[in-house]
Amino acid sequence: MNPNWAEENLQTIRTLMERSAVYRRALAPIMLFNGVVGSAGGVCGWLMQIGSAWGFVLFWSGFAMVGLIGSFLLVRRQALKDAEPFWSPPTRRLTQAMLPLFVVGLVLGVGVLVAWPHPTVAAPPTDSIEIEELFWLPAVWVVLYGCAIHSAGFFTPRGLRLFGWLFVASGCGIFLWFCLRDSIELPWWTCHLLMGFFFGVLHLAYGAYLYLTKKGKNAA
Amino acid sequence: MNPEPFLQLDRVIHEKGRLAIMSMLAAAPELSFTELRNALTMTDGNLTTHIRALQQEGYISVAKSYQNNRPLTTCSLTPAGRKAFAEYINLLEKIIRQTRSK
DSSP states (O other): OOTTHHHHHHHHHHHHHHHHHOOOTTHHHHHHHHHHHHHHHHHHHHHTTOOSHHHHHHHHHHHHHHHHHHHHHHHHHHHHHTTOOTTOHHHHHHHHHHHHHHHHHHHHHHHHHHHSOOOSSOOOGGGOOGGGGGTHHHHHHHHHHHHHHHHHGGGSOTHHHHHHHHHHHHHHHHHHHHHHOSSOOOOTTHHHHHHHIIIIIHHHHHHHHHHHHOOSOOOO | OOOHHHHHSOHHHHSHHHHHHHHHHHTSSOEEHHHHHHHHTOOHHHHHHHHHHHHHTTSEEEEEEEETTEEEEEEEEOHHHHHHHHHHHHHHHHHHHHHHHO
16 A cells, blocks of 8 residues: 555645635636626726716716626526526635625725715716826725735636735735825826726736636536 | 554545545535436436435435426535534544544
8 A cells, every 4th residue: 555645645635625725717708707797997087088986986886786786697697507596615715715805995985975065067088087196096996996806816717816815916006106206297198007907907818817727627 | 554544444535436426415405316426427317326325324414496497406514424424523633633643
């Protein structure tokens, strides 16, 4: 008998226990879907010339809702297809890990809506520059989202944690740069560009990576 | 090498297929039959046989319900199963320590 059989058995047990607790359902479609939604948001925000703080928060909150609902529908579709419970333990753990940070992001958006006076008259795009003072908001949203993804990464394949770190590091960098900048003037649409890049382009890239490196069948 | 820990290993759990089922269930509150089958790439018949053996030993409990008008079978470890699995792991660790100390 192989003298290492006990170690091999333990390793097998560890691998199976990790696999049992890991969430793999529809990650690539979710990333691609959110990538498309995020990219569309960036382009629409720029084309629609949404330059007010209110407009920015409401516009992106709407896109976040579309992303969330779409993601849940994708998960549900796969669960139905595989005759598995939708609210499986890994799904529950993943949601619980992400929820607090999503709530903080939402509260932050509501705080901006409360703090900024509601525009009574639609201002022409050239005057709608409130958003320039809101550069910190996309950065903080990116950091919070990165933290949420990182937390979720403990219940998914390891790559998601690295993806979360990318958001956290980039968001912190943008935030610090915003705090330290002196006289650099940026056009209002830079906020939409940032949102579109992080919540759109990066998700598309990660989704494509997941599709290309996908092994076997997804499981909850 | 002292053969005692090896002789104490639970024969029901020690079988490869059943060990895999116990390991999966140890890390999750419950798993459906489909989830187990897909994760372990077992046939329906093979999985059913192993589940039945573990159930007879009192290590796992099986619940049958309906979801979206489709039958749903879920398995979970019983307290006795969790205890037996923990003991099995302890014995494996003991064997590893013995092997290393040689």
